[in-house]
């Protein structure tokens with residue numbers, strides 16, 4: 001690279017990723033093949049529209065690439081419909097909202113401050129500004145969702161769309177019960193599986209495909225692909241509003257969702273990213289990816305057990321997936337911001353996170369969120385996770401002790417040098 005300034009920044013970021021422990025639950029290390037598939041001439045191509053129906057010439061090859069990504073994604077999740085164009089999970093959700101709702105319609109989602117996502121109706125997001133957003137959450141005592149309370153909320157709010165899915169919830173989802181609730185109020189049901197998608201794809205968690213009308217996910221978390229989003233449907237249903245074509249045929253939901261993405265929400269698709277999605281979906285179809293996904297959960301469980309044994313409180317009492325949320329108020333005096341900074345100084349990257357019923361602001365928080373997708377890609381196993389917990393525990397209990405943090409930082413670097421990021425680097 002001739003751009004020395006950027007070259008140096010890339011070198012520094014590469015070193016940061018190589019030397020540190022990455023515990024941000026929404027991050028992962030995409031394979032070298034995925035990375036390579038993003039950096040090529042596909043970046044140069046405009047392809048507004050969909051395969052076979054583009055607004056630009058010269059799309060024959062990108063049509064094949066996009067169809068490849070669609071076919072592989074459908075194979076991975078056993079779905080009938082997939083749109084691989086959303087630039088992100090938030091934009092996938094925005095396109096779904098645009099396609100299925102009118103401004104002012106009511107949506108029912110998981111409260112952001114209990115572990116939900118911005119794009120599920122948060123007041124500071126388009127989804128909470130344009131639509132009437134109502135929320136369900138977790139119980140203060142258990143940290144679990146009470147499905148009877150969700151049903152009651154739905155009965156009162158009468159939402160047009162119910163969303164299940166979260167950014168910081170370490171338990172599984174009862175998609176069947178959510179569907180019964182959605183049906184009882186005539187709502188569509190959207191599962192946003194951005195976090196656990198890779199684990200669901202390998203059959204390790206409940207599968208929303210049979211129960212939810214629409215599924216959205218990012219492609220870069222447990223799915224370990226490029227940054228991006230997709231939309232799927234198990235069955236390509238007729239639209240529920242009775243809209244039909246000029247010839248009187250019912251319009252399929254696939255057409256309505258496709259229009260929500262383009263031209264509704266986005267312009268030209270990122271065909272280089274779609275190519276990388278195709279590579280990642282192919283990787284996720286392999287048995288090796290199943291072994292990886294199982295190890296993600298084994299590592300997460302080992303970590304959660306070690307934290308519990310050391311006296312920490314995990315919101316909801318443990319984990320069945322790739323992440324956990326520590327409520328620091330239980331046994332410590334430091335807040336999430338202080339914990340994030342102290343661990344960061346030892347090259348252990350986490351994110352401060354609100355816990356349910358938090359008394360602190362989102363910039364301070366009472367919790368930290370940790371996840372194992374990235375360290376599992378590096379090759380760490382249960383014993384390594386237990387060692388990491390001992391270092392994290394030591395720092396959190398003595399977070400102003402600079403020499404301790406420095407010492408652990410050195411141990412972190414030494415440990416991670418045994419787990420190459422990409423053997424070719």
Ligand code: DSN
Pocket residue numbers: 025026117167168
């Ligand atoms: N969902 C957020 C996260 O989990 O980090 C990103 O939008």
